[in-house]
Amino acid sequence: MHELSIAMSIVEMAQEESERCGQAQVLAVHLRLGQLSGVVKEALLSSYEMACEATPLEGSQLLIEEVPVEVFCPKCDGPRALGSIQWFCCPECGTPTPEVLHGKELEVVALEIEE
């Protein structure tokens, strides 16, 4: 399980950002989590709580927006939402495609702070 080390990086990143905002209190961290990021949402949420312990972020929330996988279909010549990550093909025309446009995100989007 690598979610704990990921959670610690998130806490660290949030702390740096809040210091930049004059030691503001962080209420929540908004995260975009791709379906292909290799990170499990539930494990990350519980790891986040652990990672926050005894830091200024203790009690803050991790708000996760899951990002579905979007592939590029060479036949339709455009982006297509993938139906299942067990089946990499265009949902419209059935063409197999390995080209992932979205779904690998693991990104801190914003902080909710209180000054």
Added chain:
Amino acid sequence: MTTEPRLVEVRKNVLKQNDIIARALRDRFREAGVLAVSFVSSPGSGKTAFLEKTLTLLHSRYRVAALVGDLATENDAARLGRSQVPVKQILTGTVCHLDAAMVQNALDGWDLTQLDFLFIENVGNLVCPSSYDLGEDLRFVLLSVTEGEDKPLKYPTIFNSADVAVITKSDLAAAVEFDEAAVLRNIQAVRPGMEVLKISAKTGEGLAEYLEYLERRCSSSRAGAAASN
């Protein structure tokens, strides 16, 4: 005085630090003209035997070295010491994957221009390594015929992050009634167009094709490096 909570935009990749190091490693490999290949698999897929075979086969004609990620309880590196090529162990403790910084630290003091191939054996795990770019040119995902044909469907993320699938222990295929067509179908489902190699470190099946593949990739990456220099 308290104000209303407000949103501050951040927009930063959590693994940014890893990705920066991985990119630097990739540049370093390219400049040195070394092909970096990593292996990922679940524990017990024959990864160490495969790496040992790889090193033994290559070392008479090429300059080869390996980094081996081991949990605190393992010692795959010692076994690989027998292959007479430089092998360095990366002890990850309880961490279930390698990251780019571990690779960078392990390479400290190594002159990469003296190498043709660098192999990096990740810790046996099909989940965690998928998030971490190690700067490798090629990532091989190994699965043995004893693991079941549905493995790619259970771990689509790691298969998707890899370049080549290697089916190992092919000598046991008949004994375990391995359904090759099913596994090929499943691999293509999660990673269309993925190259698949089938080998047995024991009988030598598929090793010639495998070597030929590595040599081809090595010379084409050199040609690419020469063109961009």
